[in-house]
Amino acid sequence: MSWRKERRRREGGYHHGNLKEALVQAALDLIAEKGAGGFTFAEAARSAGVSPAAPYRHFRDRDELLASVAQQGYEQFESVLTAAWDDGRPDTPAAFQRVGKAYLAFAREHPAHYSAMFESGLPLDSNPALLVASERAFAIIRAASERLVAMAPPGVPRPPALMMALHIWSLSHGIASLFGRGDAASRKLPMSPEDLLEAGVLIYLKGLGFPIDHAAGSHASTPKK
């Protein structure tokens, strides 16, 4: 009990316990500080408190560590989006907008993850696990789009849900990466990214013929009906 406390930093003398996770965490901190391209293997080792040779027990090289960060990011992203979607409760349009907000919140609150996922240039096609994780996250947006498409009123042709999901994803990603970052590279905006996205989605859905009220807690400055 008590003697454990003074060993917090390094559990046993030699064995770290979960160096792998510690390295991922160190990489996250370094990416947040200096960008996705700006962290080194040696630095991650140092800030995890181990010798420069230690990481080689867990990762072949820097890229494999970066891929681990990205994969963890996709998994957390998926769970955040899933929670926001909440299986379409209380109603599909409200849940849909909530997913958009969750998207932007993730990009803002986990810039290092987001960066590793979307801006690090990691090849997806040579890393099946990463590709799967990425697709599972996108699947949430796609599932939400399916449900929305199914709501199409009689007489309105149903748009392809895949295309719709791709539009929503692209718009969200565009807003997140242009305006939604905490750092200095973020561009100024005369409104919040959330409002910009919500308004864009409303207009887009209206263009598809969906008669969506903006009742669901929206205070975005969209043109009045």
Added chain:
Amino acid sequence: MSWRKERRRREGGYHHGNLKEALVQAALDLIAEKGAGGFTFAEAARSAGVSPAAPYRHFRDRDELLASVAQQGYEQFESVLTAAWDDGRPDTPAAFQRVGKAYLAFAREHPAHYSAMFESGLPLDSNPALLVASERAFAIIRAASERLVAMAPPGVPRPPALMMALHIWSLSHGIASLFGRGDAASRKLPMSPEDLLEAGVLIYLKGLGFPIDHAAGSHASTPKK
């Protein structure tokens, strides 16, 4: 005449002539090859054929060179968009869609410029020249949006052109950075990025109440009216 030919590589013995441009070009090649974070000052010097100390005559450090690349990128981007817009000829909607295509074409054909502009993490607020160049490029999209807004039929409330421009920019950038790159980090798509963007813009404009035909050479798979 003839003796000039054998001096192609280095114009005079000592004076390079336009080393500054040569370094920007070298940086572009290196960024295209290894990403925005993956080029070094020394490497740029080497591939421009000068000693490692030479670049210091023209750039304070690596970041200043990168900023030059980005600025040149914004300027070329602006001129490409301006040409595509062609002051709204032959008609505003057709020209608008042409700007979208030009956006994606630029991202695809100048990935190194695009990367330096949007993904290098260069701070805009500490570099006024860069900020101005960036805003001048965006101003094209905004001007096109103004003209489109002015076309609103009677009875349709006019949306804020700035918001509209931000939506279009975000959607374009999202599609370009997720799907529109040549490299391995680009995601697969069941249609061309151009078609995806065109369809998205059409739906968006319809959502704003603009009765736009898709006459202008479009063959995107959008839901039929």
Added chain:
DNA sequence: TGTACATCAGTGAACGCGCGTTCACTGATGTAC
């Protein structure tokens, strides 16, 4: 419960390398007279 042993996850020293940066320098160019 003890002991022997295999395995595992770390150490730390060492290496070669390329980078960023500086320095005194030098050859080429432009200009005053």
Added chain:
DNA sequence: TGTACATCAGTGAACGCGCGTTCACTGATGTAC
């Protein structure tokens, strides 16, 4: 037109540094008996 001189844009050698990577090693842990 010729000469002297200032300026400019490059050289190349040198430096300290941190990185990536390897190596034989060693302490801790788990397991067979």
